Amino acid sequence: MQKKTTTFFVVVIALVVLAWAKGAAQAQPEKTSYPAMAPLDQYLIADQNSEVALARTAAPASISDAAEIMVLGREGYTAAAKGRNGFLCLVERGWGAASDDAEFWNPKVRSPICFNPAAAQTFVPIYLMKTKLVLAGKSKAEIGAATASAFEKKELPVLEPGAMCYMMSKQQYLNDRGKSWHPHLMFLVSGAVGKSWGADLPGSPVIAADDPEERVTIFMVWVGDWSDGTAAPTATR
Secondary structure: OOHHHHHHHHHHHHHHHHHHHHHHHHHOOOOOOOOOOHHHOOOOOOHHHHHHHHOOOOOOOHHHOOOOOEEEEOEEEEEEEEEOOEEEEEEEEEOOOOOOOOOOOOOOOOEEEEEEEHHHHHHHHHHHHHHHHHHHHOOOOHHHHHHHHHHHOOOOOOOOOOOOEEOOOOOOOOOOOOOOOOOOEEEEEEEEOOOHHOOOOOOOEEEEEOOOOOOEEEEEEEEOOOOOOOOOOOOOO
């Protein structure tokens, strides 16, 4: 009798654990995957003036008001406003990331970014080339291969020293994980050189992201305010 009772309780406990596990799994937010490009309309902003305004939020008005602005259309990016200071602002889509990024095709990504003259001349061409490949229907693998080929054939310019950009928009949607994340500056340096900046070390304010596809290390430094001057929430890594 004792053996049967013990067996009964073991079965009951097992069923309870299975039921809890099933409920916990159902309670977990479902992860969204982006295996392929969505319809083009999902990446476009219907009102060009809205996209211009969003692009300008990447940097303080003292910079972005005099910057050239580019907007995305069905044929690629085109100039929507002339600049006077050499800066270039636009709204990046998901393919601004490396082609192996899980959210490369995420149609929700809207990343206002404002490049200084050095970056506008020598780093933006990579993104504009990738955009043309995307709109031509190329796969992530084809885009990665084409980028590598363009570097090998010297069809892309050599990154100019001092290249950097602003990403300080309160309206930015960087990805599903970070969403608006934190206002920051990005410094672009050729090669894998994270150690030379002391990036990612305890107490260091510098975050490094090596991007071998674009042959650059991106150094990110948080700033305390959004581009409109309002304070950003305290963020932790």
